[in-house]
Amino acid sequence: MEFELSETQQLIRQTARDFAIKELLPGAAEREREGVFPKELLAKMAGLGLMGINVPESRGGVEAGVVAYALAMMEIARCCGSTAVTMSVTNMVAEILCKFGREDQIDQHVPRICSGEYTAGAFALSEPGCGSDAAALKTSARRKNGGWVLNGTKQFITSGAYSGVTVVWARTGGSGSRGISAFLATPDTAGLSVGAEERKMGLRASNTVSLVFEDAELPEDALLGEEGRGFPIAMEALDGGRIGVSSQAIGIAQAALEAAVEYAKERKTFGKRLADHQAIQWMLADSATELEAARLLTLQAAHLKETGRPFTRQASMAKVFSTEAANRICARAFQIHGGYGYVEDYPVERYLRDSRVTTIYEGTSEIQRLVIARQLLQD
Ligand code: CAA
Numbered sequence: 020m021e022f023e024l025s026e027t028q029q030l031i032r033q034t035a036r037d038f039a040i041k042e043l044l045p046g047a048a049e050r051e052r053e054g055v056f057p058k059e060l061l062a063k064m065a066g067l068g069l070m071g072i073n074v075p076e077s078r079g080g081v082e083a084g085v086v087a088y089a090l091a092m093m094e095i096a097r098c099c100g101s102t103a104v105t106m107s108v109t110n111m112v113a114e115i116l117c118k119f120g121r122e123d124q125i126d127q128h129v130p131r132i133c134s135g136e137y138t139a140g141a142f143a144l145s146e147p148g149c150g151s152d153a154a155a156l157k158t159s160a161r162r163k164n165g166g167w168v169l170n171g172t173k174q175f176i177t178s179g180a181y182s183g184v185t186v187v188w189a190r191t192g193g194s195g196s197r198g199i200s201a202f203l204a205t206p207d208t209a210g211l212s213v214g215a216e217e218r219k220m221g222l223r224a225s226n227t228v229s230l231v232f233e234d235a236e237l238p239e240d241a242l243l244g245e246e247g248r249g250f251p252i253a254m255e256a257l258d259g260g261r262i263g264v265s266s267q268a269i270g271i272a273q274a275a276l277e278a279a280v281e282y283a284k285e286r287k288t289f290g291k292r293l294a295d296h297q298a299i300q301w302m303l304a305d306s307a308t309e310l311e312a313a314r315l316l317t318l319q320a321a322h323l324k325e326t327g328r329p330f331t332r333q334a335s336m337a338k339v340f341s342t343e344a345a346n347r348i349c350a351r352a353f354q355i356h357g358g359y360g361y362v363e364d365y366p367v368e369r370y371l372r373d374s375r376v377t378t379i380y381e382g383t384s385e386i387q388r389l390v391i392a393r394q395l396l397q398d
Contacts, residue, residue: 028087034067035091039098047099050224051369054216056181057102057224058138061109065135069095069106073325074113079130085259085325089266089317096270100373101224103270104380105139107263108177112140115186115256116203119244124203128184137183142260143173143204143230144188144253150175151386153188154196154250158232160189166239167202169210169232175380179228180213182206186256187230192247201249202241210235221372258331259324260381261338265317268338268345268377269310275345275370276306279352282359299355306348313341332394339387342377349374 024032042060050057064070072088074080088110096103113132116125131137149155158171169189179185185204192198204211214229244252280303283294293299316337323330349371353360360367378384 024086024090027083028090031068031072031081031083031087032090032094035069035094036097038064038067038069039094043095043102044098047101047224048363048366048369050099051101051221051373052223052363054223056226057099057105058181060102061105061138062135064095064102064106065133068133070109070135071113071129071133072110074110074117074129074133078113078117078125079133080113080117085262085321086318089262089321092263092266093270093273093314096267097274098270099224100267100271100370101222103267104222104225104264105178107260107267108142109137109140111256111260111263112142112184112186114259115142115243115252116184118255119201119252120203121240123240124243128203131183138181139178139183139226141176141178141182141185141230142256143176143179143185145174145176147172147174147229151383153253154199156188156190156199158187158189160191160200160202160237163236167237167241169202169204169235169237171232172214173230173232175217176228176230177380178226179230180216180226185230186243186252187232188249188253189232191249196250197247199250199253200246201243201252202237203243204232204235204237204241208235208237219376221369221375257381258334261334261387262317262320262324262330264377264381265313265320265334265337265341268342268374269313269317271370271374271377272306272310272313272341272345272348275349275352275367275374276303276310278365278367278370279303279306279355282356282365286357293355302351302355306351309344309348313337313344316340332391335382335387335390338382339378339384339391342374343384345374345377346371 068081071080076082160167160169191200212231217227286293320333320337352367
């Protein structure tokens with residue numbers, strides 16, 4: 020069993036760490052408070068290879084693997100959770116294209132995602148009426164004049180207003196998952212419009228919008244994969260995406276723990292440092308232990324994916340554990356800060372808000388448990 024990182028993994032992690040500390044951290048609180056999307060910073064990240072970490076070099080990526088991707092995501096999220104989710108979905112879209120796209124689709128989009136020519140990629144599965152039950156989606160795609168016409172609304176789409184290419188799932192057949200196909204839509208698609216930006220509890224420097232398809236016209240070759248086989252593409256993409264969200268939660272929780280340790284060493288109550296009270300020590304110890312366990316679960320899932328082995332269950336285990344632990348860790352950091360936790364002068368209120376959605380998007384904790392239990396109980 021090997022716990023050491025390779026040189027490449029260390030290099031990617033260091034690159035992400037240096038960039039995050041120097042470029043992301045200084046304005047992170049303000050961007051999040053004001054809801055400013057970090058367009059220029061994302062372009063710089065692409066320049067460092069961070070938008071195609073697990074994408075082959077021949078496609079414009081850095082081909083550093085899934086473990087390196089998870090490590091980089093942790094570093095980015097430690098400094099800016101909003102940028103991390105944008106990076107996560109963009110990498111996921113590049114990977115889906117490489118896995119399921121035809122040569123022409125890959126050639127058209129993947130180098131542009133990796134180079135930063137596209138600000139981001141987007142993943143449009145959820146709808147106003149369905150999130151967890153993804154196979155119930157209603158957006159329709161019908162054939163017309165050698166192309167496709169899409170109608171429906173996609174909800175909570177990360178980077179939807181900035182995406183150079185959006186993978187969109189729509190119903191081409193009957194009910195259920197086998198009636199669903201995946202398509203690629205570009206921003207110039209006639210009939211596609213971007214809805215109002217959501218006013219979120221956290222991660223406000225990320226962009227979350229609805230996408231409305233009203234007789235939206237896509238060419239014949241916009242179909243990704245086979246007709247009626249779009250659902251497994253979404254599921255496989257989300258398996259990998261869950262490693263990304265798990266890593267994001269770990270990065271945010273790491274920042275919260277560090278803030279709590281620093282504050283506990285500074286602040287005095289009852290004649291001694293907070294850090295010298297056993298109640299605080301135990302909170303810090305629990306947080307550090309949970310964080311370590313989350314990291315190991317996540318890197319294990321990443322390693323399985325990287326080595327081509329099944330990883331669906333481990334990705335769900337990593338996500339449910341890391342994201343729920345991150346919520347506990349951020350809440351403890353917040354509690355340790357007392358009244359100062361509640362004001363914007365300290366970063367822990369942002370960490371708490373940013374971590375909250377990680378147990379929701381890319382599959383709720385309940386969906387992760389369902390995935391794990393199904394595998395346990397299958398014959
Ligand atoms: N990999 C590949 N294929 C898979 C798969 C996987 N992990 N899981 C299921 N499939 C395939 C099945 O094999 C089956 O294929 P066949 O047609 O060949 O039989 C098909 O998909 C249907 O599978 P199920 O019957 O298991 O599907 P289900 O309807 O019971 O749903 C679910 C399963 C796990 C609940 C799924 O609906 C799910 O993951 N829901 C959560 C959706 C989600 O995570 N949404 C996140 C939105 S995106 C987002 O948040 C991004 C963002 O912007 C941040």
